[in-house]
Amino acid sequence: MRKQGYLLWAAVAALFVLVVMPLAFVGLQAVFPRLAEGSLAQPFSHFITTFNDPELIALTWNTLRLGMAVVLAAALIGIPLGALRGLFSTPMARLWDVMMLIPFMIPPYISALGWITVLQPNGYLQRLLGVNAGAFLFSFWGVVFVMTLNVLPVVYFAVSRGMEAAGGRLAAVGRVCGAGAWRSFFSITLPLAIPSVAASLLLVFAMAIEEYGTPAALAANAGFYVLVTGIEQRFNEWPIDLPGASLLSLILVFLAALAFFLQRSLAMRRNVEITTGKPMLAEKAALGRWRWPVVGVFAAVVGITTLLPLFAIAATSFSRTLSGGLTWENMGLTHYQAIFRVGGDAWSALATSISLGVGAALLTGLVGMVVAYSVVKTRARGRALLDAFSMLPNTMPGIVVAVGLILLWNQMFWPVTPYNTWVILLLAYSCLLLPYPVRYAVAALQQVSDSLEDAARVHGASSVRVLFQILIPVLAPSLIAAMLLVFAVASRELVASLLLSPTGVQTVSQFIWRQFEQGSVGQGMAMSMITVMVTTSIMILVTLWMQKKRGAAG
Amino acid sequence: MRIKPLMLAAAVAAVFASPGAQALTVYTAGPGGLIKNLAAGFEKQTGVNVEVFQADTGKVMARLEAEASNPRADVVISASWDSALDLDKRGQLLAYASPNAAAVPAEYKGPSYVAQGLSALGIAWNTKSGTPRPTDWSDLAKPEYKDLVNMPDPARSGTALELVSGLNTFDSAKTWSLFGSLKGNGMAIAGANAQALNPVLQGAKAAVFGAVDYITFGAQAKGETIEVIFPSSGTVVAARPMMILSSSKAQEEAKKFIDYVLSDEGQALVADTYLIPARTDVKAKRPVPGEFKAFPLATEAERAGSAALLKQFSTLFSGK
Numbered sequence: 001m002r003k004q005g006y007l008l009w010a011a012v013a014a015l016f017v018l019v020v021m022p023l024a025f026v027g028l029q030a031v032f033p034r035l036a037e038g039s040l041a042q043p044f045s046h047f048i049t050t051f052n053d054p055e056l057i058a059l060t061w062n063t064l065r066l067g068m069a070v071v072l073a074a075a076l077i078g079i080p081l082g083a084l085r086g087l088f089s090t091p092m093a094r095l096w097d098v099m100m101l102i103p104f105m106i107p108p109y110i111s112a113l114g115w116i117t118v119l120q121p122n123g124y125l126q127r128l129l130g131v132n133a134g135a136f137l138f139s140f141w142g143v144v145f146v147m148t149l150n151v152l153p154v155v156y157f158a159v160s161r162g163m164e165a166a167g168g169r170l171a172a173v174g175r176v177c178g179a180g181a182w183r184s185f186f187s188i189t190l191p192l193a194i195p196s197v198a199a200s201l202l203l204v205f206a207m208a209i210e211e212y213g214t215p216a217a218l219a220a221n222a223g224f225y226v227l228v229t230g231i232e233q234r235f236n237e238w239p240i241d242l243p244g245a246s247l248l249s250l251i252l253v254f255l256a257a258l259a260f261f262l263q264r265s266l267a268m269r270r271n272v273e274i275t276t277g278k279p280m281l282a283e284k285a286a287l288g289r290w291r292w293p294v295v296g297v298f299a300a301v302v303g304i305t306t307l308l309p310l311f312a313i314a315a316t317s318f319s320r321t322l323s324g325g326l327t328w329e330n331m332g333l334t335h336y337q338a339i340f341r342v343g344g345d346a347w348s349a350l351a352t353s354i355s356l357g358v359g360a361a362l363l364t365g366l367v368g369m370v371v372a373y374s375v376v377k378t379r380a381r382g383r384a385l386l387d388a389f390s391m392l393p394n395t396m397p398g399i400v401v402a403v404g405l406i407l408l409w410n411q412m413f414w415p416v417t418p419y420n421t422w423v424i425l426l427l428a429y430s431c432l433l434l435p436y437p438v439r440y441a442v443a444a445l446q447q448v449s450d451s452l453e454d455a456a457r458v459h460g461a462s463s464v465r466v467l468f469q470i471l472i473p474v475l476a477p478s479l480i481a482a483m484l485l486v487f488a489v490a491s492r493e494l495v496a497s498l499l500l501s502p503t504g505v506q507t508v509s510q511f512i513w514r515q516f517e518q519g520s521v522g523q524g525m526a527m528s529m530i531t532v533m534v535t536t537s538i539m540i541l542v543t544l545w546m547q548k549k550r551g552a553a554g
Numbered sequence: 555m556r557i558k559p560l561m562l563a564a565a566v567a568a569v570f571a572s573p574g575a576q577a578l579t580v581y582t583a584g585p586g587g588l589i590k591n592l593a594a595g596f597e598k599q600t601g602v603n604v605e606v607f608q609a610d611t612g613k614v615m616a617r618l619e620a621e622a623s624n625p626r627a628d629v630v631i632s633a634s635w636d637s638a639l640d641l642d643k644r645g646q647l648l649a650y651a652s653p654n655a656a657a658v659p660a661e662y663k664g665p666s667y668v669a670q671g672l673s674a675l676g677i678a679w680n681t682k683s684g685t686p687r688p689t690d691w692s693d694l695a696k697p698e699y700k701d702l703v704n705m706p707d708p709a710r711s712g713t714a715l716e717l718v719s720g721l722n723t724f725d726s727a728k729t730w731s732l733f734g735s736l737k738g739n740g741m742a743i744a745g746a747n748a749q750a751l752n753p754v755l756q757g758a759k760a761a762v763f764g765a766v767d768y769i770t771f772g773a774q775a776k777g778e779t780i781e782v783i784f785p786s787s788g789t790v791v792a793a794r795p796m797m798i799l800s801s802s803k804a805q806e807e808a809k810k811f812i813d814y815v816l817s818d819e820g821q822a823l824v825a826d827t828y829l830i831p832a833r834t835d836v837k838a839k840r841p842v843p844g845e846f847k848a849f850p851l852a853t854e855a856e857r858a859g860s861a862a863l864l865k866q867f868s869t870l871f872s873g874k
Contacts, residue, residue, distance in 0.1 A: 220749070236612040242619055321779070420626065
């Protein structure tokens with residue numbers, strides 16, 4: 001019992017430092033407008049100014065609309081795809097898995113730019129096929145389309161892992177007892193997978209309402225503004241409105257909190273314990289004559305989600321000039337050569353980003369697992385609060401978290417501070433990305449029966465030993481999937497890095513961003529291609545290594 | 555288990571937190587390569603290490619605001635003249651008149667700030683777009699340019715807002731009637747500066763109304779089929795101020811840095827990026843005010859009125 005206490009306190013402490021303190025400063029900034037200067041004058045005075053803004057209601061409504069539309073679209077595509085992957089022996093399953101990881105490696109603003117180059121009037125689509133989809137792209141549904149494709153991997157992986165764990169076995173039992181194939185899917189498999197589905201859809205909603213890159217690239221032309229664009233605007237207009245931006249972020253948090261409680265009521269009250277320790281063959285049903293149609297579906301989804309944006313990025317990176325278009329004379333390696341010539345700069349940026357990505361993945365994986373264990377497996381009071389806090393950072397725009405971190409760590413009373421060193425970037429990424437491992441691990445832990453733990457305890461194992469020798473191996477697939485996602489997102493994080501960047505440290509995303517700002521779009525795209533290929537290779541290596549380990553363990 | 559990483563982090567932070575004996579911290583919104591070259595040249599000349607934070611003006615100012623209780627920057631170079639005037643009014647700048655600023659025109663310097671370089675706004679026109687070559691702002695409202703014109707959003711681009719303000723001062727009635735016709739002609743409001751230029755380079759649009767000139771000149775130099783046209787009725791010139799914060803702990807080095815940027819070597823580096831050098835006696839690599847018609851710099855009253863102009867502009871162009 002006492003050891004369990006240590007674990008719980010460790011979770012609380014880590015959560016406090018990583019998440020609660022920076023967010024508390026954001027809240028304080030909203031309440032005390034002069035906080036940055038160190039003064040607590042005029043509390044709440046900014047509330048009236050901000051809430052009097054007539055645009056606020058429209059922004060909030062648009063944000064809500066966008067979030068719900070993206071959740072719906074991601075569910076409609078992601079759940080069937082994940083189910084196919086998790087329950088059936090799909091041909092080339094591992095290839096689809098890798099291809100579905102790639103959209104997460106591409107920064108959202110670059111993916112949006114890629115779609116613009118493809119679908120705009122006189123874009124690649126028009127040059128190749130004669131039609132353009134500009135009107136569709138620069139509209140509400142265009143924004144939903146691009147954002148859904150960006151977040152699809154979250155749903156796909158959560159659902160496929162969840163359904164794999166739910167296993168075809170229980171559904172097979174249902175069929176033996178006389179239920180039809182569809183009935184056993186809807187009555188048995190789907191309900192068992194609801195924690196994973198709900199968890200991933202919650203992540204998707206939170207991501208959709210706080211993402212800046214896609215609305216920024218498309219919304220202006222679409223005339224469609226959301227809270228995040230409102231927040232960024234307060235950073236661009238002079239004088240800067242930090243309290244207003246913080247206040248708008250609190251609205252985002254509120255929206256996400258609503259979604260969180262909805263998800264909790266859906267998922268937490270069910271008994272979905274599947275992994276009971278009895279040996280279960282991870283048997284996947286055969287597809288029979290549905291093989292090729294299913295392959296076709298996967299190919300179509302992967303083609304649109306991954307290959308089209310990649311094609312757009314690659315085409316731009318190989319084009320000597322933007323105005324030259326897609327002609328053979330315009331193709332060349334000038335941008336890649338320029339990157340190699342710049343030499344130290346580009347490669348050190350890549351190395352910095354990858355190390356920070358690995359660091360963030362490890363840190364959040366560790367903390368996330370401990371937090372998830374405390375939330376699911378202990379009877380501690382306030383674990384719902386722990387769960388909620390671990391979810392919060394996902395709803396905060398990166399730039400606001402960055403401001404919170406500056407306000408927190410740039411105070412004179414700290415004897416040592418990570419501010420202005422690479423550690424602050426690690427803290428920022430870990431804060432922003434902690435929700436992923438927590439969500440995935442919570443959903444996975446809910447599928448693990450208490451009987452496993454109880455059996456271990458009966459045999460004398462301590463709480464920590466249970467954690468390391470039993471729970472972690474069972475959690476490993478979901479946790480590693482989450483850590484890979486964290487690595488992918490952390491290594492390309494842009495907005496918080498732009499504001500927090502320590503002098504003398506440059507991440508890959510900043511390098512690419514500066515190319516765009518200077519008008520060197522081709523070079524930016526070339527660096528993006530290189531980054532995507534390097535991070536994808538790392539992910540493939542890790543996945544292969546995992547497969548080997550699981551294979552060896554039998 | 556939790557202690558080790560914290561101790562490691564603390565140790566690393568301690569290493570980095572100790573200030574360098576002779577280091578200068580510069581926060582800049584300037585073109586990327588420029589500050590790198592200036593820092594390298596300055597270090598070679600004086601041996602002072604320059605640490606750079608580079609982002610767009612909004613982020614630089616946001617960072618300064620958030621750091622207010624424990625400021626870190628010594629020199630700030632922004633792309634918005636307004637920011638210099640505001641910081642000066644708040645008393646946060648150090649008064650300094652560089653000896654090298656003698657050749658900088660009076661309107662581009664003040665008691666505690668001086669321009670590093672200037673940029674002007676113009677029409678960026680794709681020569682292969684199949685449209686006639688525009689010569690003035692009003693040409694873009696003609697039917698040949700229907701749905702083919704872009705403009706950076708004044709809410710996101712400080713220079714676009716300065717253009718709206720400048721045109722409004724020049725002839726308010728004509729300007730707003732022009733914006734009305736442009737809207738009727740399908741002009742799209744595109745977001746930040748780069749987002750307005752890229753579709754023109756890619757051929758989706760034919761021209762940018764209010765493009766930042768030095769970026770466009772740079773693209774032209776790389777072989778893009780784009781031309782910068784300075785309208786015959788006149789345009790705004792945006793100065794990029796350099797200033798020293800009064801909270802700076804390296805004031806002597808900061809002054810030397812300002813001197814360096816305004817020296818022959820520094821201004822030549824500025825000219826290399828296709829900006830107009832602040833000093834009129836340094837040769838620019840592109841047309842300078844005088845070779846094209848430039849509006850006088852905005853007065854304080856005009857600057858104060860820009861928020862209202864922004865609202866008027868947004869109301870006109872929203873509601874699709």
